[in-house]
Structures are given as structure tokens and as C-alpha cells.
Amino acid sequence: MKIVVISGGPRKHGRTAIAARFIERTYGYHTLDLSVMEMPMYTGEEEQTTNPVVKSLRQSVLEADAVLLLSPEYHSAMSGALKNTLDFLSSTQFLHKPVGLIAMAGGGKGGINCLNNMRTVMRGLYANAIPRQLVLDPSVFDYDRDGLTKEAAEQVDGLIEELKMYARVAKEVKAQQLI
Numbered sequence: 095m096k097i098v099v100i101s102g103g104p105r106k107h108g109r110t111a112i113a114a115r116f117i118e119r120t121y122g123y124h125t126l127d128l129s130v131m132e133m134p135m136y137t138g139e140e141e142q143t144t145n146p147v148v149k150s151l152r153q154s155v156l157e158a159d160a161v162l163l164l165s166p167e168y169h170s171a172m173s174g175a176l177k178n179t180l181d182f183l184s185s186t187q188f189l190h191k192p193v194g195l196i197a198m199a200g201g202g203k204g205g206i207n208c209l210n211n212m213r214t215v216m217r218g219l220y221a222n223a224i225p226r227q228l229v230l231d232p233s234v235f236d237y238d239r240d241g242l243t244k245e246a247a248e249q250v251d252g253l254i255e256e257l258k259m260y261a262r263v264a265k266e267v268k269a270q271q272l273i
């Protein structure tokens with residue numbers, strides 16, 4: 095099963111990148127890291143369709159059975175980097191595709207606005223954002239090990255199990271041509 099992770103933090107050494115690296119190490123999923131990819135600013139100009147970074151993004155998401163989005167909450171929304179990247183995509187890549195959502199927050203009950211924002215945008219792309227979602231506060235990171243605490247790792251695992259379940263269902267529904 096192909097799961098693609100989009101790490102939507104613009105900071106190379108940020109917590110979003112730590113969480114994405116942890117998931118890549120633990121599950122071996124292909125990660126599109128927006129802190130290193132040279133994603134142009136979306137302009138809608140025709141020439142952007144031949145940009146190799148844009149082409150590779152579109153192909154990776156198209157081929158994925160499910161997508162996991164990670165974003166920091168910036169000013170009560172997803173990062174601008176992630177929204178810009180999603181603007182290059184459409185229902186061509188996302189129609190009925192299960193999507194898991196994880197937000198990094200500053201603590202003090204942040205994160206929910208980022209999750210809601212990602213969920214709204216996923217609906218706009220006709221994706222299937224799964225019910226389970228997760229906020230990772232600064233306190234759940236294991237900075238020495240470049241990873242997550244055991245409890246947070248278990249929560250991530252629960253989310254990924256649910257994402258895989260929806261991906262299996264989506265595959266079956268497609269195979270039976272029910273949609």
C-alpha cells in the first residue's frame with residue numbers, strides 16, 4: 095500500500111520535520127518535505143505544469159493509495175507552504191482518496207484550527223479526510239532522539255492504522271467499480 099506523507103512545515107529543523115522523519119523511519123513511507131523541495135509559488139501559468147517539482151508532486155499524490163498531511167498551525171491555519179502546494183493539486187489526484195491529518199501546535203489547546211482548515215481544503219479537493227486526527231504539542235517530541243514520545247508514537251500509529259483501513263476500503267470500492 096502506497097502512503098505519501100506531505101510534511102508541510104517550511105522550517106528544516108522544525109517539529110513538523112521531526113514528526114515527518116519519525117514517520118518515514120518507522121513506516122518507510124515516501125515523504126514530500128516542503129522544507130527542502132523547491133516548490134514554486136502557484137501562479138496558474140501554463141509553464142508551471144512542466145516544472146519537474148510540480149510534475150513529481152502531482153505524480154506522487156496521484157499514485158498514492160492514501161496521503162498523510164502534516165502541518166504546523168500558523169495563525170490558526172495550515173502553513174502557507176502547505177496551502178501553496180495543495181493549490182497545485184486537484185480532484186484529479188485526490189478524488190475519494192483517504193487523507194490523514196496531523197497538526198503541530200504551540201501548546202495551550204492550539205492545533206484544532208489547523209486541522210479544520212486542512213479538512214475544509216481536503217473537501218475542496220474531493221478527498222476523504224478520515225475522522226481520526228491528531229495534534230502534536232511541543233511536549234510530545236523526543237528532541238534527543240529526533241522523534242516522538244511513546245504515547246505520541248502510539249497515537250500516530252492509531253491514526254495510520256485507521257488511514258490504512260480507509261485506503262483498503264477505497265481500493266475495494268474502486269475494484270468493484272462502486273464509484
Ligand SMILES: Cc1cc2nc3c(=O)[nH]c(=O)nc-3n(C[C@H](O)[C@H](O)[C@H](O)COP(=O)(O)O)c2cc1C
Nearest residue numbers: 103108109110166167168169170198199200204205
Ligand atoms: C508564524 C507562526 C504562527 C503560529 N501560530 C500558532 C497558532 O495559531 N496556534 C498554535 O497553537 N501555535 C502557533 N504557532 C506555534 C507553532 O504551531 C508550533 O511552534 C509548531 O510546532 C511549529 O511547527 P514547526 O516547528 O514545524 O514550524 C505559530 C508559530 C509561528 C512561527
